[in-house]
Amino acid sequence: MLVMGMMVVWLGCGVERKYEDYHLPPDWDLTLTQQNHPHGFRQTKCFYCHIKANIHEVDRIGHALFPSAKPTVDAQGESSCSTCHGTNGN
Ligand code: HEC
Ligand code: HEC
Numbered sequence: 001m002l003v004m005g006m007m008v009v010w011l012g013c014g015v016e017r018k019y020e021d022y023h024l025p026p027d028w029d030l031t032l033t034q035q036n037h038p039h040g041f042r043q044t045k046c047f048y049c050h051i052k053a054n055i056h057e058v059d060r061i062g063h064a065l066f067p068s069a070k071p072t073v074d075a076q077g078e079s080s081c082s083t084c085h086g087t088n089g090n
Pocket of ligand 2 (some may be wrong): 020021054062065077083
């Protein structure tokens, strides 16, 4: 694990790379609301603010859908977000 982590740091050399962390509640159902997403609510261009390579990198809340998040986003892009995160007010 430590070796893997060191490799990531090494490969990321020269690139400012920080995984997104919003201190999600441990029991979060993944649904975006006006309350938990005030700065992104009703927005549609998710990748404008969320860098694809920096999301779904760390399994912090142990949600059952975590393992499928990256493959789904890779395959279906922005149109997939609502599958797990709801309509975001749209
Ligand atoms: C204008 C920038 C912006 C856009 C566009 C945006 N977001 Fe966000 N997102 C944020 C910010 C900032 C946060 C941190 C919470 C906050 O302050 O609203 C966040 C947090 C999140 C979170 C973590 C949970 C939370 O509420 O903290 C998820 C999931 C998320 N956004 C998904 C999306 C999806 C899906 C879309 C597209 C439908 C999207 N975002 C569009 C800025 C944006
Ligand atoms: C298959 C379900 C699934 C899909 C599809 C999905 N997400 Fe997520 N997303 C999750 C889960 C589960 C988490 C919680 C990860 C954790 O434990 O921190 C999460 C967390 C996030 C976060 C918080 C930061 C982080 O990495 O934990 C953002 C931002 C986010 N998603 C954005 C998006 C955007 C944008 C899309 C569409 C391009 C998307 N998600 C599609 C399941 C999904």
